[in-house]
Amino acid sequence: MAEKRKVRISDISNPNIYPLAEVGPNNTIELPPPYDKLENLPGFKKLSESARQAVDDSLDGVVAVGVPKPKTPEEEQELVEKFISGLIKLFSKENNWTFLQPLLLTMEHCAKCQTCAEECPIFEASGYEEIYRPTYRAEVLRRLYFKYVKPGSPLLKKFQVGDIELNWTLISRLIELSYRCTICRRCAQACPIGIDNGLITHELRKLFSQELGIAAKELHEKGTVQQLLVGSSTGMTPEVVKDNVSFIDEDLSERLGIKVESKWDVPNADYLLIHNAGEFLSWPENPAAFAILLDAAGIKWTYSSELVGYDGVNYGVWYDDFQLARVAQKHFEIAKKLGVKGIIMGECGHESKSMGIIAERIFGNEIKTINAMTLVEQIVFSGKIKFDPERNNFPVTLHDPCNIVRLMGIVEPQRRVLRYLAPKFREMEPHGVENYCCGGGSGFAVMTPYNFLDWRMHISGRKKFKQILDAFKDEPPGPEVPKYVCAPCSNCKGQIRDILDYYGAKEKSGIYYGGLVELVVNAMVDLKEPFIDFSMM
Amino acid sequence: MPVFEWNEIKIEVDEDGFMANPDEWNERVALALASTEGITELTADHWKVINYLRDYYKQYGIAPMIRKLCKETGFTLKQIYDLFPSGPAKGACKVAGLAKPTGCV
Numbered sequence: 001m002a003e004k005r006k007v008r009i010s011d012i013s014n015p016n017i018y019p020l021a022e023v024g025p026n027n028t029i030e031l032p033p034p035y036d037k038l039e040n041l042p043g044f045k046k047l048s049e050s051a052r053q054a055v056d057d058s059l060d061g062v063v064a065v066g067v068p069k070p071k072t073p074e075e076e077q078e079l080v081e082k083f084i085s086g087l088i089k090l091f092s093k094e095n096n097w098t099f100l101q102p103l104l105l106t107m108e109h110c111a112k113c114q115t116c117a118e119e120c121p122i123f124e125a126s127g128y129e130e131i132y133r134p135t136y137r138a139e140v141l142r143r144l145y146f147k148y149v150k151p152g153s154p155l156l157k158k159f160q161v162g163d164i165e166l167n168w169t170l171i172s173r174l175i176e177l178s179y180r181c182t183i184c185r186r187c188a189q190a191c192p193i194g195i196d197n198g199l200i201t202h203e204l205r206k207l208f209s210q211e212l213g214i215a216a217k218e219l220h221e222k223g224t225v226q227q228l229l230v231g232s233s234t235g236m237t238p239e240v241v242k243d244n245v246s247f248i249d250e251d252l253s254e255r256l257g258i259k260v261e262s263k264w265d266v267p268n269a270d271y272l273l274i275h276n277a278g279e280f281l282s283w284p285e286n287p288a289a290f291a292i293l294l295d296a297a298g299i300k301w302t303y304s305s306e307l308v309g310y311d312g313v314n315y316g317v318w319y320d321d322f323q324l325a326r327v328a329q330k331h332f333e334i335a336k337k338l339g340v341k342g343i344i345m346g347e348c349g350h351e352s353k354s355m356g357i358i359a360e361r362i363f364g365n366e367i368k369t370i371n372a373m374t375l376v377e378q379i380v381f382s383g384k385i386k387f388d389p390e391r392n393n394f395p396v397t398l399h400d401p402c403n404i405v406r407l408m409g410i411v412e413p414q415r416r417v418l419r420y421l422a423p424k425f426r427e428m429e430p431h432g433v434e435n436y437c438c439g440g441g442s443g444f445a446v447m448t449p450y451n452f453l454d455w456r457m458h459i460s461g462r463k464k465f466k467q468i469l470d471a472f473k474d475e476p477p478g479p480e481v482p483k484y485v486c487a488p489c490s491n492c493k494g495q496i497r498d499i500l501d502y503y504g505a506k507e508k509s510g511i512y513y514g515g516l517v518e519l520v521v522n523a524m525v526d527l528k529e530p531f532i533d534f535s536m537m
Numbered sequence: 538m539p540v541f542e543w544n545e546i547k548i549e550v551d552e553d554g555f556m557a558n559p560d561e562w563n564e565r566v567a568l569a570l571a572s573t574e575g576i577t578e579l580t581a582d583h584w585k586v587i588n589y590l591r592d593y594y595k596q597y598g599i600a601p602m603i604r605k606l607c608k609e610t611g612f613t614l615k616q617i618y619d620l621f622p623s624g625p626a627k628g629a630c631k632v633a634g635l636a637k638p639t640g641c642v
Contacts, residue, residue, distance in 0.1 A: 063552075066552060223639070232640060249607055251604065277641075284602060311640075348641075450552050
């Protein structure tokens with residue numbers, strides 16, 4: 001293979017290098033047969049000429065955000081100025097009180113030892129493309145911070161970190177580059193001195209959204225904006241979500257021969273249950289299993305039909321602190337109004353992060369959140385429900401959602417449940433806080449514009465697919481034995497579904513996926529019919 | 538916005554190939570969109586799915602639950618995939634002229 005030209009930090013502002021890096025399908029992470037032949041897989045979709053005219057693909061030929069090209073030099077200049085003023089705001093206490101301290105520590109103290117590079121599944125899957133090295137985008141920001149924000153002699157600062165030219169080429173590429181990291185924060189965990197390159201991705205996206213008005217459409221316009229306006233990022237109004245939930249209740253009651261009964265707006269219930277609303281539309285068994293389990297445990301729970309109250313997603317956590325706060329505040333206001341003691345966060349990683357880690361500290365004086373993993377564990381071991389683990393007599397492995405496991409440290413509850421209720425449970429390697437991201441983190445699972453899906457499947461998701469295949473390698477390889485990937489997070493489920501579809505793994509290997517509660521309910525002795533029906537998955 | 542052309546049809550689509558203006562949909566447009574999904578002929582079964590999606594979309598402004606689609610049309614998920622290889626959301630909704638589903642679905 002020809003030696004690749006090494007991309008330097010300063011190259012990011014050089015428009016003559018086009019694209020900055022070339023990325024495509026590759027076998028750096030080798031998959032076992034029948035997935036080992038690259039030629040059997042769809043490659044990267046070629047962008048149409050009109051798309052290439054309209055949006056910037058000069059980073060790596062891939063387009064996630066679709067940064068529009070400025071129409072005039074004045075417009076371009078205005079954006080550069082907005083970027084500089086936004087950069088200064090990012091490093092000021094009054095404008096960024098939330099994340100300033102770790103951001104400054106990250107800017108000042110990285111020793112560039114590259115321990116983080118070893119940890120990044122995207123860097124590896126790309127064939128070690130420089131631009132995906134966790135320190136690459138951090139280093140670009142560091143040079144800009146030294147040049148435009150940090151006081152001191154310009155000459156000395158240039159000597160300390162190296163120079164960089166700020167122009168629109170840099171900004172436009174940096175916008176796309178801030179959407180080539182899933183913020184899984186495996187790099188941050190490995191850093192010997194606590195540098196957080198995942199935070200850099202987050203802070204950059206924030207700057208672009210809050211100051212330049214540029215964000216991924218799926219997260220902003222179709223995400224938080226739509227959620228605040230109609231009630232859910234899915235577009236479901238209260239009327240639609242109630243109609244859907246009553247359909248789920250009826251459908252499952254009919255199929256299972258037991259009563260599935262969801263509750264709406266019950267005042268003074270113990271808990272308000274908030275799912276990622278995508279569950280209702282795409283994985284209705286998940287909310288149904290929650291309803292069955294909570295009722296069986298004698299917990300008084302309710303849904304809310306207020307706008308935003310039935311959709312736990314908060315895409316703001318990935319790209320914009322203002323949108324994050326707007327959505328988070330609604331969740332807690334609604335819970336308080338209902339008079340519940342706490343909020344049960346459904347199986348959703350970023351909901352758990354935004355609500356349980358960030359918002360609870362600000363709005364949660366009276367209302368506490370509880371994560372589904374912890375609650376399900378309590379219920380399973382409470383002795384109130386009888387289980388027959390043999391009903392889950394198929395191979396099961398567990399995916400660790402980054403936000404629930406690495407970020408929140410909820411590692412064991414879901415494992416205790418699986419060790420008890422899934423006799424053929426086996427771990428992925430590595431797992432727990434060492435586990436790899438599904439590849440759909442930070443909103444990628446809902447983003448498919450242009451050729452970004454190809455990038456998600458070949459680059460960000462490849463490591464996870466290998467982990468899944470390896471976990472089942474002692475089983476018959478074909479579809480005759482159904483294999484279950486337990487992924488207790490809506491976003492991860494979306495990504496894993498796309499991976500299994502893309503590689504044809506359901507047909508070829510019999511690999512299915514679902515949440516944790518479905519396995520729990522499937523083992524309940526009270527159910528006459530199996531809850532998990534592979535023919536419907 | 539990219540323009541998609543097929544025979545006499547010329548429509549604006551988004552970056553995922555979904556119609557930018559779902560009101561411009563008609564049966565010829567469906568056939569045009571189907572061609573992007575590798576479907577050469579729309580059978581009665583295809584139309585059953587398309588018509589249900591359109592009726593639901595007209596009433597509620599979004600795509601229906603996949604399970605509801607299966608139950609109301611009588612098709613299994615596998616049959617829907619056989620009809621629309623990229624599945625109910627990315628395939629069937631696109632051909633039916635719906636906007637791309639949003640949120641974590």
